[in-house]
Amino acid sequence: MLTRFTRWLDSRRRERALREHAIDDALWQATLERLPFLAQLGPADLARLRETTSLFIAQKEFSTARGLELTDEIVVGIAAQACLPVLNLSLDLYRGWVGVIVYPGEFIIRKTVEDEDGVVHEVEHDASGEAWEGGPVILSWEDAQLTDGRDAYNVVIHEFAHKIDMLGGEADGHPPLFRRWHAPLDAQHWADVFDHAYDAFCARVDAVPRRRWARFERESLIDPYAADHPSEFFAVCSEALFVQPQAFEAEYPELYRLLARYYRQDPARTGVLAGA
Structure with a gap:
């Protein structure tokens, strides 16, 4: 105390x-x-x-x-x-x-x-x-x-x-959740949203034909590098949250809400933090 x-x-x-x-x-x-x-x-x-x-x-x-x-x-x-x-x-x-x-x-x-x-x-x-x-x-x-x-x-x-x-500990895409800041977020909810989004993004990257790779890299809001590891997905999505919040929310609304609640900021002004 x-x-x-x-x-x-x-x-x-x-x-x-x-x-x-x-x-x-x-x-x-x-x-x-x-x-x-x-x-x-x-x-x-x-x-x-x-x-x-x-x-x-x-x-x-x-x-x-x-x-x-x-x-x-x-x-x-x-x-x-x-x-x-x-x-x-x-x-x-x-x-x-x-x-x-x-x-x-x-x-x-x-x-x-x-x-x-x-x-x-x-x-x-x-x-x-x-x-x-x-x-x-x-x-x-x-x-x-x-x-x-x-x-x-x-x-x-x-x-x-x-x-x-x-x-x-080692970066794994699951940052620590602190009750004083992150309630009612919990580890299970984080895993449900984040892991699903990561798996879906990896599948999307894997499905891109080699001939379209350069175009995909140019057009994707989330850098394909994010598929390398969950920790990279968390870091790249954090970039998007703060730098391109409206585009990020439009393309990944559930993931946007998760990260907005984690960082306690709503840069796209969606109202996601109201009552949180």
Whole structure:
């Protein structure tokens, strides 16, 4: 139980963080202009997002690689996008790690994978983002700036959705449900809706003939990459919820309602949270 002294101390720490990491008005306005999907937020929510962004910056350690200069534009631009999913939840969902590493562009990931025959292979591929369980979030600044909202792509929201998913251990598309925020959602309801949607999406992807693959990739709201694993489906759908909410709700209404209730945000203005 929080004591009066603990609450006072937390309040002082918050005030100090907001004071020491205050975001300049001009920088905040420029950040909003580069992130048009934030227009779905009203003035009060934008003010809370600004405060939450400052608190996030106070808690995390930003660094860069390959000679990229760390600027306030980079820090605030990434932090604001990272804070959007937890705006009506808590920064506690990002607890247990501190590092955000930013590359100028794509970077190479090396992994050990085991094939169906049990043979272990070392593989590497280019990536625009990666979230480590218990470790940092790694991002391409070039990709983090692809925020015009013309499609549902958002690498920052994607990787921070993975971080939320990892709170319960290895990312599996079933993020933790907290009674204080997510009631009456429960694990069974999540599985009924989410797993069904994932299976249906995988079947849809598998049914695309090779000759139509490029067209499908261009036209699909949900990136076909989401079929790789339930954790990727959760992260990609989280992107769509915040970046293309109306299109997402129109194409996947039940899944939209599930994620809107999880994040406690209704960016498509469907009224789904009324009475929740």
